Amino acid sequence: MAGKINIKELAKYLNLSIATVSKALRDSYEISEQTKKKVLEAAEKLNYTPNPHASSLRKRKSKTIAVILPEVADNFFSLAINGIQSIAGDKGYHLLIYLSHEKFENEKAIVEECKSGRVDGVLISISSETTDAEHIKKLQAENIPVVFFDREFENIKAAKVITNDYECGQAAAEHLLKNGSKHPVFLSISSSLPICNKRAEGFSSVLINHGIFHKDSILYCDVDTEKMRKQIKKIISKESGIDAIVTSVERVAMQVYLTCHEKNIKIPEDLKVIAFSTLETAPILSPPLTTITQPAFEIGKKAAEILFKSIEKSNYDLASDLIIIPSKLIERTSTKKVRNKQSA
């Protein structure tokens, strides 16, 4: 009745050996249907639940995966977690969530933890500070499968599930130019994150083709909200001459909007904004925000799928997997063409 009955006591109760009980519970062919039934019933009756640590220790499998994220209060990552969970839940896997808070040191410590055998695999979206993949390589050296999602690391042989960042950067630029922008900028949060760089490069390529690229076409801001805010204030001021912004990640878009509201800068008249973001509130913002919406759920789901493929068959080679799931540009008011706008 009350707490913590183990397999030994269950065996004693049934007048069977521990081995037999264990096998019966795992539905082994070695055990007759009759005794299997008895064991199951007794287990139910005595409220027996196997100890997962003992099991993990013996089997060298934890039925647990780690998900390492920069943060969780970001719609993209929330949706990705949902995608991951949709697969992990079905497979009976447990989800250990770790937050790096965009700090490389944290990420390293977390990855270190994952080497201990606590988890069977790792899904990771790297921090904006991460420029070195040694920690990940050590993980792989311990034969722990790793799948990058969204925020990958370029110089490493590993499975990755990402979106078509370069093309989307281009699409953003083209969209802005088409709608009358003369001086658009791309606002990045990292000079090392591939998602930022590829988006920026796609963006730049279009500007170059139009002969309007210059060194300030790509700007960088801090991940710290306060600092980011200050930098944004400068950028959006009318003196800057900038008439459109592409925000590299969701948090930046939020801050740009908040700052514009505060400073009374009109979108899209004074400034056009297009955001890489999965914000659900995009259509009801003031004004509705044009987004490049990543397939966050699908990315998480796919990443989990290939991770499990690798966990389940050890011969499966992860390293070759590179999955690209395209994003969608959703046009809304924040980038609308303004007819009677006098040039800046």
Next chain:
Amino acid sequence: MAGKINIKELAKYLNLSIATVSKALRDSYEISEQTKKKVLEAAEKLNYTPNPHASSLRKRKSKTIAVILPEVADNFFSLAINGIQSIAGDKGYHLLIYLSHEKFENEKAIVEECKSGRVDGVLISISSETTDAEHIKKLQAENIPVVFFDREFENIKAAKVITNDYECGQAAAEHLLKNGSKHPVFLSISSSLPICNKRAEGFSSVLINHGIFHKDSILYCDVDTEKMRKQIKKIISKESGIDAIVTSVERVAMQVYLTCHEKNIKIPEDLKVIAFSTLETAPILSPPLTTITQPAFEIGKKAAEILFKSIEKSNYDLASDLIIIPSKLIERTSTKKVRNKQSA
């Protein structure tokens, strides 16, 4: 070098016993400083990381807690996770995240899992379907500490960290009446969730005092987005006579706004909206959304704090803890008084 060295091999390398190495690593007083240093160095050099399952098995402590949530793509829960993580991270605890997706059956299965000894404690925000606490009581019977946060269960002796829902329900009603609403309704997602009921009761009490309460002052909608959407469409149609809505949770607010935009219903002229929500985008919505903002981060943090208090000293009695952290009403445009509004 490569993979998986255990304490036995480390001991052999050092010419020491397993016991000594183990104690040295845990900084036991029994071991001399000299050998401690040697052990630490060797551990570092050989890249030794102790196996957590073996340790958990032996110590009957997993250094892991479970966080059970209805969903994660909700700002409240994301922030709560941050709060929880801020404490758990410091203490070196691991976070196992489970999603019930608002289904009681899921929740039950998850709680069942937690009984196995996998976790040292449980933080839970119950699903909207949950009306029975037997599963939680079984958990407590196994001596696993449980702390409810936000979405508690009333008929159970357990620690809880919540916000002042009743007063906020009142505040919402008063705010709406003050700003000219004649027929406000409260839009709930559950007739069992205390957070919904208390908010609704506070709301009702004010309407009763004003003699304008009637049976349709509290309305219920489904948690399923599609169904919710249809129900909202009816409610906000001008024929309904309703001129203000209090949304019980964030997701409902989202759908109300989306539907209003779609149906071209003007906020606050045609309909005032006030939302129980921690949406960061509230101030930049169209129009800015008046919210009752819960201290999500603090609730998560406090819940984690008292959970650890109970985990760390087994004599600490959780059952008596009831912590109430107040929410804040933040007035924005969506509930603004409309001067020249002809009565409906």
Next chain:
DNA sequence: TATTTACTCGAAAACGTTTTCGCAAATAAA
């Protein structure tokens, strides 16, 4: 010198599983 006392360390028994192997008994084949 004899006896405590403190200081380091090691042997071995847990913790609760899973799995290998072997052993009977029962059945099938020869």
Next chain:
DNA sequence: TTTATTTGCGAAAACGTTTTCGAGTAAATA
């Protein structure tokens, strides 16, 4: 009947720790 084969089960050895207890040595006290 003898020889294989199958079926159902149990003993015991892992898995990698932590912890109890005792033992040996060196230092301190009597």
